[in-house]
Amino acid sequence: MAMVSHEYRTPLAIIQGNIELVSYGELQQRPIEGVNIKAMRRAVDRLVEVMDTALHQSRLLESVGGTAWRQVAVMGYIEQQVEAARVLWPKRVVRVECGVGNAAVAGDLPLLNTVLFNLLDNAQKYSPVWSEILLRCRTEGGMMVLSIQNQSTLPLQEDGDVLFRKSYRGRNSTIQQGKGVGLWIVREVVEQHGGSVALTCSLDGAVQVVIRLPLAGVER
Incomplete structure (x- = not known):
């Protein structure tokens, strides 16, 4: 590297x-x-x-240990990455519904940026250009719950969990270049931050990824 x-x-x-x-x-x-x-x-x-x-993503292969972690304000974190997405893809509509107040999570900001950017990139890459990307965020039970929803260009036939495997590429990825590591990195980073991530697809082709991360300073 x-x-x-x-x-x-x-x-x-x-x-x-x-x-x-x-x-x-x-x-x-x-x-x-x-x-x-x-x-x-x-x-x-x-x-x-x-x-x-x-x-420094070699941390994905070892214990992060939290040595580089700091408090990350959820709203600022989301706004920064959404603004970057809007500049890179000006034709895409990214709608944000977020009610987390001053909530913060503890983590490595560059790695957390990679998580959200990868998910926004996937959402715009595998959805019609006219469709919107919807980002929602809330707090629940000491966790930040962040969801990103988009309309898939092709119905996903794979189980959501399979798509997080390293180097695995779904059926609708054949129209786009990639190595199949984006979602794997997302899961690795989220789990090392004590959270979880899941992907679901409805019958009408709506794809939703939900991330849960512990809020800073909340005992569970």
């Missing part, structure tokens, strides 16, 4: 520099930065974040 990160950084730096040049040129003509430039900027930032996170 260190080698991959090193090799990625030079081309990413070049891309980032050229985005800045293009942005500067556009701003000379228009005072507001264009949507395409914002999307490119966010995409590069996301790649840099992924590489940095990957460097």
